[in-house]
Amino acid sequence: MEQLIQQIASGLANGAIYACVALALVMIYVSTDHINFAQGEMAMFSAYISWQLMSWGMSFWVAFVLTVLISFAMGVLIERLILRPLHNAPVLSIIVVFIGLLAIFNSMAGAFWSYLIKEFPSPFPKSSFGIGGVIGPHQLGVVVVTLIVLGMLFVFFRYTPLGLAMRAAAQNPQMARLVGVRVDWMLALGWGLAASVGAVAGIMVAHIVYLEPNMMGGILLYAFASALVGGISNPAGAVAGGFIVGILENMVAYAGNQIEKATGIYIIGNGEKLTVALIIVIFVLTVKPAGLFGRVVVKRV
Amino acid sequence: MAALLEVMGLKAFYGQTQSLYDVGFEIPTGGITTLLGANGAGKTTTLRAICNMVRTDGTIRFDGKNIRGMATEEIVRHRIAHVPEGRGTFTTLTVDENLRIAAYTRKDKQAVKDELERVFTYFPRLKERIQQQAGTLSGGEQQMLAIARALMLNPRLMLLDEPSFGLAPLIVLEIFRILRRINEEEKVSILLVEQNAALALDLATHAYVLETGRVVMSGPSDVVKNDENVRKSYLGY
Numbered sequence A: 001m002e003q004l005i006q007q008i009a010s011g012l013a014n015g016a017i018y019a020c021v022a023l024a025l026v027m028i029y030v031s032t033d034h035i036n037f038a039q040g041e042m043a044m045f046s047a048y049i050s051w052q053l054m055s056w057g058m059s060f061w062v063a064f065v066l067t068v069l070i071s072f073a074m075g076v077l078i079e080r081l082i083l084r085p086l087h088n089a090p091v092l093s094i095i096v097v098f099i100g101l102l103a104i105f106n107s108m109a110g111a112f113w114s115y116l117i118k119e120f121p122s123p124f125p126k127s128s129f130g131i132g133g134v135i136g137p138h139q140l141g142v143v144v145v146t147l148i149v150l151g152m153l154f155v156f157f158r159y160t161p162l163g164l165a166m167r168a169a170a171q172n173p174q175m176a177r178l179v180g181v182r183v184d185w186m187l188a189l190g191w192g193l194a195a196s197v198g199a200v201a202g203i204m205v206a207h208i209v210y211l212e213p214n215m216m217g218g219i220l221l222y223a224f225a226s227a228l229v230g231g232i233s234n235p236a237g238a239v240a241g242g243f244i245v246g247i248l249e250n251m252v253a254y255a256g257n258q259i260e261k262a263t264g265i266y267i268i269g270n271g272e273k274l275t276v277a278l279i280i281v282i283f284v285l286t287v288k289p290a291g292l293f294g295r296v297v298v299k300r301v
Numbered sequence B: 001m002a003a004l005l006e007v008m009g010l011k012a013f014y015g016q017t018q019s020l021y022d023v024g025f026e027i028p029t030g031g032i033t034t035l036l037g038a039n040g041a042g043k044t045t046t047l048r049a050i051c052n053m054v055r056t057d058g059t060i061r062f063d064g065k066n067i068r069g070m071a072t073e074e075i076v077r078h079r080i081a082h083v084p085e086g087r088g089t090f091t092t093l094t095v096d097e098n099l100r101i102a103a104y105t106r107k108d109k110q111a112v113k114d115e116l117e118r119v120f121t122y123f124p125r126l127k128e129r130i131q132q133q134a135g136t137l138s139g140g141e142q143q144m145l146a147i148a149r150a151l152m153l154n155p156r157l158m159l160l161d162e163p164s165f166g167l168a169p170l171i172v173l174e175i176f177r178i179l180r181r182i183n184e185e186e187k188v189s190i191l192l193v194e195q196n197a198a199l200a201l202d203l204a205t206h207a208y209v210l211e212t213g214r215v216v217m218s219g220p221s222d223v224v225k226n227d228e229n230v231r232k233s234y235l236g237y
Helices: A002-032 A037-053 A060-086 A091-113 A138-157 A162-170 A173-178 A184-209 A217-230 A235-263 A270-287 B043-050 B072-079 B095-101 B109-122 B124-128 B139-154 B168-185 B197-205 B222-227 B226-234
Strands: B002-015 B018-027 B032-039 B057-062 B078-083 B157-159 B189-193 B206-211 B216-221
Touching: A002 A037, A002 A138, A002 A162, A002 A184, A002 A217, A002 A235, A037 A091, A060 A091, A060 A184, A138 A162, A138 A184, A162 A184, A162 B095, A173 A184, A173 B072, A184 A217, A217 A235, A217 A270, A235 A270, A270 B124, A270 B206, B002 B189, B018 B043, B018 B189, B018 B206, B032 B043, B032 B095, B032 B168, B032 B197, B032 B226, B043 B057, B043 B078, B043 B109, B043 B157, B043 B189, B072 B078, B072 B197, B072 B226, B078 B139, B095 B109, B095 B139, B109 B124, B109 B139, B109 B168, B124 B139, B124 B157, B139 B157, B139 B168, B168 B189, B168 B197, B197 B222, B197 B226, B216 B222, B222 B226
Parallel strands: B018 B216, B032 B189, B032 B206, B078 B157, B157 B189
Antiparallel strands: B002 B018, B002 B057, B206 B216
């Protein structure tokens, strides 16, 4: 029983990371209809930036805030300089650009900081944080930080004029222009926010998976799964999807372990977690393409 | 009376296709002008051209200043409000958000609040539905919301694209009564595109008739109303 609770708790921590990356994907998707394949590598790059800042002597949280701001600027610049000129390009060109960005960030990180695996500190004190036997200090910290970030985003989008303008621009760009919203800038801001949320995920997960240029590869797949489970066009759904996928993958591994313990037959375990995520993707796409919380878009033709 | 909007030699293109050839008209300050014409004559395109939502050539002068080629969002800041065809509301936003987004460019919070109250005097029904999602409103209410939102931009000129489209006759009459009040009480000049020519000619002081991207006739509404061709083609008697 204690093991089960531990598994759920660590699922929550993983889920928080997936939720952040999934939310970043959805934020760009709802305003541009594109999936940013480079989201994971951008988050990885942000984690390296914060590592660099810390190695220059900054404390964790100063580096954290600074990295989030730098990532924001990076997101805005990528939209303005690389994607803006392509806004009338066919979808395939844009996908190629995303894949190009993925490769560029990956090899830049390798070139700047080498491919050697680095340790990444956790800011949460071992002694006073965490709940003994249930959830470790870093895991609890990840969940708390994620919830704070999500809360801030919710308040921003729901209650500020700028958040309202961004939602309007995403929902109906042409109409938004007609009420004076500078839609192009809203898209760039959306990219900035997505990059910032990704940075939070990257910094939080780096302590768990260790810092290296390929650290976000698997996580991006989980984030895709989360976004699809929640409904790719629904930000709240993506967050819920992140937690669902996080807990589900641990439950599957846990069940596999239990079966092995009882019968001695190995069916499924920790090694198959990613497989489970991919099965979720395929299952959702075939059975419920709009996701659990997504809406089916009916087009009149 | 000086012209608020002057359009001369206006051409418009969708990609390679030219859909306006030579459109010219004037809107007097404080007046209501209507554009009539069959489907495909270029009425909607003319409105879209004024707001730079299609590629254009020619002259569009607003209050003496050439606005052709300005970005749509800048034209809006010159206080031209466009109510597009097909109930242009943000369906996933609430009524309140739909109205507040129009005041997004304005700094003076108290003025916006007062404006909201004034807009509700024209559309009391929207006030009852203020927290409802726009997509759940009836067709007539959505059209009212679109007009109310345009009013929140504090416009000098309102462009209306087929406000009667798909609505019950009683609702249409109500909306047209409100439009007349807006014109008289708020001193908003109106450019109205309408399929329902009889209704449009009753409301407007001036009318222009478009045919395949050109103005073929114009004059005071009474004159246009009694023109035999217009009567046969658009009024049906």
